[in-house]
Amino acid sequence: MLFTTTFLSALVAVGGALAQTTPPGFIPAVNKTLDVYYGTQYITPGLMVKKSSVSKQPTIGVTGQTLTGKYLLAMIDIDAPGTPRGTVLHALLQDWTPSGQTQNGSSILATKATGPASYFGPAPPAETPKHPHNYIFxxxxxxxxxxxxxxxxxxxxxxLGINWPKFITDAGLSSPIAANYLQVQSGDNTKIFVS
Incomplete structure (x- = not known):
């Protein structure tokens, strides 16, 4: 009995350490979490959020990794309406570098670049039945x-129609060093009103 309990505990620990930070079935699968913050809201992989809370470009960083050099960030909606569902590129930003700042233990990256494709926040259209969209970083x-x-x-x-695995190959990119994703419900038209 003790062996079984210990073995199961070890499996749970290993499973947690190997938790995928991209949606099931997405290629490339990534197991290291990219820290994504919208203001003070930390995005855990798969978190459902309101459209209004992700309208501005997030802060990104990593925990437990020392990064040097430059990095490229992509944000892709993999649930664009259609049969089959397609992709929408929400950001492709280059020249991310370590900023020397931290947020909740994350080593923050920064960029002044606005391209090759500037950030625009999630805004999935209304669908019946509602369909949560996965936005992958x-x-x-x-x-x-x-x-x-x-x-x-x-x-x-x-x-429209970005094929990220092919882009990786054609651009000579290595595998992603970290990833994350969030979900926004289709038809979420929540807005923030500032008085």
Whole structure:
């Protein structure tokens, strides 16, 4: 009995350590969490949030990793309406570097770049039945002289139909070093009113 309890405890611990930080079935699967903050709200992988709370570009960082150099951040909605569901590129921002600042133990990254595709917040259209959209954040080491591959320029400019595994290959990116995702319910038209 003690062996079984110990074995099960070990499996739970290993499972937690290997918890996927991208939605089930998404490729590439990533097991290291990208710390994503909207203001003080920390995004745990898969957290359902209101559209109004994610309208501005988040703060990102990592915990337990020492990063040097430049990084590329992609944010992709993998649940755009259609049959089959498609993708919408919500951000592709380059030149993220360690800022030297921390937030709740996260080593924060910063960029002044607004491209190749600037951030725009989640706004899934109303659907019946409602369908939560998964918005995935992927952080990659940025190669020297990074440029959007010619075969992907249209998808990046139009923001529709990005094939991220193919983009990784064509741009010469290594596997993501960290990832995270959040969910926003379709048709969530919650707004913040400032008086």
């Amino acid at each position: 992927l952080l990659h080491a940025q190669p020297d002289n990074f440029a959007v591959p010619a075969a992907h320029k249209s998808a990046v400019q139009q923001r």
